[in-house]
Amino acid sequence: MTTRKDQLAAFDRLLTIMDELRTQCPWDKKQTLQSLRPLTIEETYELADAILDNDLNEVKKELGDVLLHIVFYAKIGSEQGAFDIASVCHAICDKLVERHPHIYGDVTASTEEEVKQNWEKIKLKEGKDSVLEGVPKSLPALVKASRIQEKVAGVGFDWEEPHQVWEKVQEELNELNSEIQAERQDHIEKEFGDVLFSMINYARFIGVNPENALEKTNKKFINRFQFLEREAKKQGKKLEDMTLKEMDVFWEASKQFYQ
Structure with missing residues (x-):
C-alpha cells in the first residue's frame, strides 16, 4: 500500500491536471456545475454497478471518475469565489467530528443504532426543521423510501x-x-x-438492502433471458414464433448457470 505522502502527492497531481485542463482544454473550459450534473449521476451509477458486480478493478476506475467530478466542481467553485477543494475537505471533516461525539467527544455509543440516533439528533440541533430535510427530492423512489424509513427510525419512529x-x-x-x-x-x-x-x-x-436485492434480480433475469435468446438462435428459432412452453425449456435450463 502507498504511504500518506504518496497519497497526498497523487491528489496534488490530480489537482494540477485539473488546473491545466480547465485553462487549456476546450471541452473542460466550457463545463459548468449544471452541465456536469447529469454526467456525475451517470458516473455514480457506473460505480454502483461495479460495486454490485464486486469488480474491484472496475470500482477503482469508477472511483477515479467520481473523484474527478468532485475536483472539477471544487475548481469551478474556486473560480466563482464560493469554495475550493480545501474548504470542501474542511467542511466534511468538521461535520464528521461534530457528528461523531462518541469518538471526538464525551458521548457514549456502543452500537450502530445508537450512532444513527445520535446522528439524527445532532442534525436537528444544526437547525433542520425535519429529520427528512436531508432526503434528496431527486432520489429514485425505492432508494428514497429506504432513506425516509432509516431517518425516522433514527429518532425512534419505528x-x-x-x-x-x-x-x-x-x-x-x-x-x-x-x-x-x-x-x-x-x-x-x-x-x-x-x-x-x-x-x-x-x-x-x-x-x-432492497435496491441491491432488486438490481441483483434484474441482472439475473437479464442473464437468463439472454441465455434463452442465444439458445433459441442456435436452433434457428425466433422468440416471436415460439410458444411459451418452448421458451420455458430454455428458461429452466438457464437457472443452472444463473442463480
Whole structure:
C-alpha cells in the first residue's frame, strides 16, 4: 500500500491536471456545475454497478471518475469565489467530528443504532426543521423510501419487531387485493405504493438492502433471458414464433448457470 505522502502527492497531481485542463482544454473550459450534473449521476451509477458486480478493478476506475467530478466542481467553485477543494475537505471533516461525539467527544455509543440516533439528533440541533430535510427530492423512489424509513427510525419512529412489519405487509396486500377486486384503478395505485413501502421497510428489518436485492434480480433475469435468446438462435428459432412452453425449456435450463 502507498504511504500518506504518496497519497497526498497523487491528489496534488490530480489537482494540477485539473488546473491545466480547465485553462487549456476546450471541452473542460466550457463545463459548468449544471452541465456536469447529469454526467456525475451517470458516473455514480457506473460505480454502483461495479460495486454490485464486486469488480474491484472496475470500482477503482469508477472511483477515479467520481473523484474527478468532485475536483472539477471544487475548481469551478474556486473560480466563482464560493469554495475550493480545501474548504470542501474542511467542511466534511468538521461535520464528521461534530457528528461523531462518541469518538471526538464525551458521548457514549456502543452500537450502530445508537450512532444513527445520535446522528439524527445532532442534525436537528444544526437547525433542520425535519429529520427528512436531508432526503434528496431527486432520489429514485425505492432508494428514497429506504432513506425516509432509516431517518425516522433514527429518532425512534419505528416498529419494535420484524413480525409486526410483516403483519403490516400482509395488511397492505389484503387492501391492495380488495381494491383490485373492486376495480378501482386510482385506489389500486395507492395501495400498490403502500405494499412497496411496507416491503422496503420489512427489508430493513431482515437486513436486506432492497435496491441491491432488486438490481441483483434484474441482472439475473437479464442473464437468463439472454441465455434463452442465444439458445433459441442456435436452433434457428425466433422468440416471436415460439410458444411459451418452448421458451420455458430454455428458461429452466438457464437457472443452472444463473442463480
